[in-house]
Structures are given as structure tokens and as C-alpha cells.
Amino acid sequence: MSDSPGATTTATSAYELIGGAPSVREAVDRLYTYLLADEQLREYFDGVDLPRLKGHMAMLLSHVLGGPATYPVEHLGSAHAGLGVSPAHYERVVQYAAGVLFELHVPMDIILQVGQVLASVQPLIVRPAAA
Numbered sequence: 001m002s003d004s005p006g007a008t009t010t011a012t013s014a015y016e017l018i019g020g021a022p023s024v025r026e027a028v029d030r031l032y033t034y035l036l037a038d039e040q041l042r043e044y045f046d047g048v049d050l051p052r053l054k055g056h057m058a059m060l061l062s063h064v065l066g067g068p069a070t071y072p073v074e075h076l077g078s079a080h081a082g083l084g085v086s087p088a089h090y091e092r093v094v095q096y097a098a099g100v101l102f103e104l105h106v107p108m109d110i111i112l113q114v115g116q117v118l119a120s121v122q123p124l125i126v127r128p129a130a131a
């Protein structure tokens with residue numbers, strides 16, 4: 001009698017809305033498939049421990065979408081230090097990320113929300129190459 005179907009007191013996070021962990025995993029897998037297939041980008045990833053990188057990217061995406069995993073965003077600075085990522089290559093990765101979310105039917109407002117986070121971390125990622 002007190003049950004009211006459909007009534008909920010907890011707000012649904014963007015993470016839950018897009019399908020949780022399996023969707024995040026799929027997004028990350030697709031993203032690195034595209035990045036490694038891109039002639040301008042693939043060299044950056046030579047010798048990189050991809051399973052570890054994908055794991056960290058999944059944690060970051062979960063974090064940004066309000067999921068259970070957290071990732072210390074300030075680590076992005078040290079992770080990209082010395083890679084010499086150019087503004088054009090940064091943009092290219094952002095475009096792939098947005099494209100993957102679009103492919104997975106993530107709602108546009110969530111894609112834009114992720115885009116804002118990516119824009120905010122740009123100064124941590126685009127740095128002059130180490131001399």
C-alpha cells in the first residue's frame with residue numbers, strides 16, 4: 001500500500017543513465033581502437049601499458065559521470081608530462097572521445113558535460129615537449 005511504483009528518491013547519475021560499467025568499458029575500448037588506428041596519434045602510445053591506461057581512463061570517465069570509481073584528475077599533468085602533446089592532437093583525441101560517446105547513444109547533454117571536463121584539463125595535457 002505504501003509502495004508507489006516508479007517513485008524514487010535517488011537521482012540517477014549520468015553513469016547509470018548510460019549503462020554503467022559495461023558502457024564505460026565499451027567507450028574506452030572503442031576510443032583506444034580509434035586512437036591506435038590514427039596515424040597522427042598512434043606513436044604516442046608506443047610501449048605504453050594499454051590495459052593499465054584503459055583502466056585509468058575508465059576510472060576517469062566513471063568519475064566524471066558520477067560513477068563509483070574515482071580518479072585524481074591532477075594526475076593527468078604528470079601522466080602527460082614530456083609527451084609533447086600538441087593542441088591539434090589534443091583536439092583530435094577530444095573529437096574521438098565525443099564521437100565514441102555519440103556512437104554509443106550517450107545523450108548530448110552528457111557528451112557536452114564530458115566535453116567541458118576535457119576542456120578544463122587541457123592545460124594539464126597540452127604541454128611543450130621536454131627539451
Ligand code: HEM
Pocket residue numbers: 041044045048049053056057060075076079080083085089090091093094118121125
Ligand atoms: C583529451 C583528453 C585526455 C584525457 C582525458 C586523457 C586521459 C589519460 C589518462 C587517464 C591516462 C592514464 C594516466 C595514469 O596512468 O594515471 C592517460 C595517459 C596517456 N595519455 Fe592521455 N588523455 C588525454 C589526451 C591525450 C592526448 C591528446 C594524447 C596524445 C595524443 C594522450 C596520450 C597519452 C599517453 C601516451 C598516455 C600514457 C602515458 C604513460 O603511461 O606513459 N592523451 N591519458
